[in-house]
Amino acid sequence: MLLEARNLRVTYRNAQGPVSAVDGLDLAISEHEVFGLVGESGCGKSTLVKALLRLMPPRATVEADVLRFKDHDLLALSDKRFRSEILMREIALVPQSAQNSLNPVHRVGAQIVEAIRAHSNVSTAKARARVAELFDIVGLQPELMDRFPHEFSGGMRQRAMISMALAFEPALLVMDEPTTGLDVLVQERLLRRIREIRERVRSSILLITHDIGVIAQTADRIGVMYAGRLVECAPTRRLFEQPWHPYTLGLKNAFPSILDFESELISIPGSPPDLSRPPAGCGFAERCPFVLETCRAQRPPTVNVGAGHVSACTRTQDIEHIRAAATEKVTWHC
Numbered sequence: 001m002l003l004e005a006r007n008l009r010v011t012y013r014n015a016q017g018p019v020s021a022v023d024g025l026d027l028a029i030s031e032h033e034v035f036g037l038v039g040e041s042g043c044g045k046s047t048l049v050k051a052l053l054r055l056m057p058p059r060a061t062v063e064a065d066v067l068r069f070k071d072h073d074l075l076a077l078s079d080k081r082f083r084s085e086i087l088m089r090e091i092a093l094v095p096q097s098a099q100n101s102l103n104p105v106h107r108v109g110a111q112i113v114e115a116i117r118a119h120s121n122v123s124t125a126k127a128r129a130r131v132a133e134l135f136d137i138v139g140l141q142p143e144l145m146d147r148f149p150h151e152f153s154g155g156m157r158q159r160a161m162i163s164m165a166l167a168f169e170p171a172l173l174v175m176d177e178p179t180t181g182l183d184v185l186v187q188e189r190l191l192r193r194i195r196e197i198r199e200r201v202r203s204s205i206l207l208i209t210h211d212i213g214v215i216a217q218t219a220d221r222i223g224v225m226y227a228g229r230l231v232e233c234a235p236t237r238r239l240f241e242q243p244w245h246p247y248t249l250g251l252k253n254a255f256p257s258i259l260d261f262e263s264e265l266i267s268i269p270g271s272p273p274d275l276s277r278p279p280a281g282c283g284f285a286e287r288c289p290f291v292l293e294t295c296r297a298q299r300p301p302t303v304n305v306g307a308g309h310v311s312a313c314t315r316t317q318d319i320e321h322i323r324a325a326a327t328e329k330v331t332w333h334c
Contacts, residue, residue, distance in 0.1 A: 003029040006066040021047040023228035036219030044228040092165035102149040109145025134163035155186040227283030234309035244311035249326040
């Protein structure tokens with residue numbers, strides 16, 4: 001197992017009290033795997049990324065029963081060792097907004113050279129040669145190294161950030177909303193390039209997004225996150241063919257199908273819970289049309305429902321009825 005987290009908890013402290021942004025999350029990513037993490041805005045996806053990369057503000061605390069990367073206990077590792085041995089070399093980040101991550105007054109290649117030299121003892125000439133190799137990997141012409149960020153399109157900027165993350169061929173590449181702000185055609189080209197990079201570099205990828213269509217095209221396995229927890233996890237095809245959690249069924253209803261143009265999209269009513277006052281039971285209870293009193297009273301356990309497939313729902317025995325009812329708009333908006 002490349003990355004393993006058990007009962008991961010990330011809490012922010014503020015004047016109103018603690019906020020549990022990640023609340024008992026279990027996650028496992030294998031070598032050479034693309035793991036997709038999907039969920040609504042505010043469910044804790046980006047907080048998870050920051051916790052893994054030690055980018056949390058001082059007012060946040062990170063706890064876990066297990067948080068391990070390869071042979072490293074990430075909770076026991078000092079900041080100095082993490083930055084020298086793990087960051088960029090073993091785990092690298094492609095941030096959510098490439099436009100905001102590139103300095104507008106410096107040439108793109110120079111910024112990547114600076115990142116390479118900050119984590120290795122190489123000359124500027126060797127670092128530039130490496131940037132040329134990286135640009136070739138992500139499908140950018142090497143001569144673009146000497147241009148400024150404003151001279152790149154949105155897709156080109158995103159690929160430049162991917163090239164920076166690939167500088168040391170890390171074992172795990174974390175991509176936080178890599179297609180945000182890109183039009184559909186650019187998204188498709190970028191996703192195709194990500195698949196090509198995966199085959200060429202053989203890194204594992206943690207792909208984080210709110211777009212279930214992006215996940216469907218790219219991931220080997222999918223984790224569905226809600227209110228700081230992983231409510232369902234399964235191989236991609238199985239998750240789409242046989243979802244077991246009502247929230248996953250709701251997400252599927254809200255995603256258009258190219259095979260059925262006449263089907264009506266069904267939204268999930270309501271909003272995610274206030275994580276400063278987390279519910280005692282299931283986080284989805286207030287929005288779930290299949291809720292029982294036991295769902296509100298106690299947190300549902302995560303149970304195995306198939307090969308490599310887990311779900312955190314107390315009504316797994318009623319799944320056939322729930323799947324059928326979930327396709328009806330009246331079920332969600334009665």
